[in-house]
Amino acid sequence: MSDAWKSISFDTGSGLFELVSEDGAVTLSFTGCIEADGRRLSGTDAAAGGDGLSLSAGESGHVELAFGAGLVMGYDLALSADGETLVVDCELRNGSDAAVSLGKCCPVCVLPGVGGATISGDDGQAVVLQSSGRSALSHVYRAADADHNAEHNVIFHLVSSAASRALHLGFVTFDRIPTCFIFDYDRAGGLTHLEAVCDFDGWELRAGASIRLETLTIEAREDSHASLHRWAERVVTCYQPEVWPKIPGSWLGWAWVDAFNVENYEQTVLRNCDAIRRRLPGCDIEYVWVSIGNIEGGHPGNWLEWNTESFPGGHEYLVEELAKRDFKLGLWCGAFWFSDHLASFEQMRDALLKVDGEPAVSRAGWAYGEAGLLPPAQRPNLYSLDPTHPKAREFLRNVFTTYREWGVRYYMLDFLYAVWGCMEFNDYHDMSVIKGPQLLRKGLEVITEASGPDTYRLSSTGPTIHCIKHMAACRIGNDYGEGRALTPNSYFYPATFVVNSAEFWTSHKPASTNMACSYFTHNKLFINDSGNVMTVDKPIPMSEAQITATIFGLSGGPVMLGDDIDRISEERLSLIRKVFPRTSEIATPVDLFDSPYPGYPRVFHLPVKTNWGNWEVVGILNYDAEMYSGEVELRQLGLEPDGEYIVWEFWNEQYVGVASGGLQVVVPPRSARLYRVCRMADHPQVLGTDMHVVQGQVELADVTWDVSAMTLSGLARRPSGEVGNVFVRAPKGLFVRNPEGLWIAKDAREQCLIIGRRFHFGSDAEEWAIEFGLLE
16 A cells, blocks of 8 residues: 555646545545635636646646636645655735735635545544644544534544545644634545635735745555654754753642642742752752742732742742752743733733724633632733734843843743633734734744743643744643642632542543644654643552653653652652653554544553663553453554563563563553563563663663673662662573572463562662573
C-alpha cells in the first residue's frame, strides 16, 4: 500500500480539484468557497483561469477561481517529491474599488452535491481526532458521533481502521487567521461534508489589496500516526521555534496549604524551598511559582503593586532569599486582564477590547485573592487589554520589563483566551489586524521581548499551538493536580484538593487524554506541559499517586510540585524522586484511535535507548471501577511478534515473565501499571530498577556483560542519601558466585533467577558486579 497521491487534477468545467491515492482507495474532490459581504460564493460557480491542472510527485501548479466583482482566489499547489503531501497555498485578491467584509474562506470545500470524499473499505466506524489547539479537553470520537460543538481548529484527522487509512488535513501556518474544520460523517455515507476554513469574522480586505490564507497540507496514509508527526515537522520548518534546552522542575504548593487564608505565603515558600534542598537533594528543581499572592488585592492588572501582607519582605527580599537557595522566582500572570476595581481602570478604558465602543466584559465575578472573600455580587469584573493599542502595549512592556529587573525568570501566562476565545468584541485600535491569533500574537510579541530570552514562559487557558515561538511550553490541559485556597462558594471549599474522581477537571483522565491527543507537538513546537502539577501526598490513595507519577514519567514534560515538601510523608516523597531527573521523551498513545470517547487512551509506549541497551516502557492506565485486562501486541511496540521479551512491572516490583506475540496486562481498578519490556538474552541482564520510572535510562550509566568472566557489571548513579535497587534476571542453569549482599530468588515457572542489588548512594557513582557460574 502506497501513501502517495497518484494524481492531483483540476477540472476547469466543474471547478473541482481531485486527489486520487496511488492505489485508488482514497479520493478527495473539492472546490473553494468564500463568504464576502454576507454572501457565500462557490468555486463551482466561479470562472476558472488556466487550462486545468495535473500534478505528479515533485510538481507544482497554479489555478485561479474568479468569483466576480473583482474577487479572485489563486491556488498554488505543490506535491512533495515523495508524492505523499499536497501543499495548498491560496491568495485572495480584491480587485474591486471597495473594501470587502470577509467571513469563512475555504480552500477546501466538500458539500453534498459538490465534490466528495471516499475511503474504500471504511465500515462507517471511522474515528476523528478532536485536537482544539487550546488547553481544553480533546478526545478521539467516532466520527458519526462527534461533538460538532467541539473545535477542530488546526487539524482534521480521520482514521478508518477498517480501511487502514488516515485522511489528514492540517494547517501548517496559523499565526494570522483563525482556522477550523467543519465536517459531517455518517455510518452509511461516510464523509459527506468537509470544509477547511480560514475565518476572517468580518475583517475587511481593502480595495486593491490581497491576503494569503493559511497554508494547508493534505495526506492519506496507512500509518494513523505518521501524518501527525509530518504535520509537526512542517510546522517547525515554517516557524523555526527554539525549543527550551531543558525540562524544568518547579514548586507551587497549593494542594494542602492555604497560603492566602491560613499560613503566610512568604514563610510557606521559603519553608518549602529549604525542604526541597534538604529532602530532595540532587533533584533539578529551579523555579518557584508564586500565584496571585504577590499581587496587592489579587486583582489582575495590579501586577506591580506588591502584596506586603503575604510577602512582607518585598520582592527584593524574596528574590534574594530564593537565590540563596538556588531558586528563581516565577509568577502567575493573566497578562491581558484588567480589573474594574482598580483605581487606574478608567485610565485604561480606551485601551480595552470593546463591543460597539464600550469595554467588553471578559470575565464576570473574579473570585481569587481578596476578591474571593467578597460576596459574589461585589466581585470585580475583568476586561481585556487591546494588544494593538499603544497604551496597552506600553503597559505590558512596563510590567514585564519591571518584572525582569526584579529577577523574575518564569511566567505562567494564564487566560490567554482573554484576547481570543472567551468573549465577543468588534472594536479595537488597529482594525487592520485580524481578530484571532494575529491579535493575540501582537500582545505576546511585547511580552516576549520585555521578559527576555532567558525567561521560561508557559501558556495556559487558551490557545496553545498559536503561541509558537513565544512560549517555551504550553499547558496542554488545565490545572491537573492543582489545589485551591479555602474560598467560600468554590467547588473545592471547604477543602483545598479534590480526590477520588479521575474525570474531575483537575484529575487524571483529562490530563492523560489531552497528553495523548497532542503528543506529536512535544519538543517540536514547544514543550508540552501535559502533567502541570504533581501532587501525590496522603490522603490521595497510593494507587492514584502512582497514576500521577506514571503520567509525569511518560509525559517528558515539566514537573511542578504541588505538595508541601516540608511535611510530605517519606513514602510519597519517594514517588517524586522516581520522576527526577526529567527525561524529555513523550510516550506514544498506542491505542489513541482504538478507544474513542467515552473510552480513553490506556496504553502508552516509550522506547528507551541507551549506550548499553534498549528497552520499551509501557504504561497502562485504568480509571475504571473494574479490573482491566488485555493484550498489547508486540508489533504495536515496534517489536518482533515472534521474539521473546522479558517483562518487569515497576509498581509491583514484579517479574511478570516472558512475552511473545503480545504483552498480557492486568491493572486493578483506579490504578496504573508500568512495564519494562526487553529482548531476552541468553545471559544475565537487567530486568528493571525501583529508582526511576523509565527504569535504567538515568540511574544506570553503564551495564556490561563479560562473557569470559561470566560477570554482569555496571555503574549506578543517584543523588546522595537515596536508596535503590537494580533487578537482574539470570537464565536457568546459572548460580551466583558472589551472593553476599544480594537478594536471590528462583522463579518457579522458568527456573531462572531474579536477583536484587541494593545501593546506598553517596556522592560518587556506585560500581556493581554480579559473578555467575554454571550449575553442574
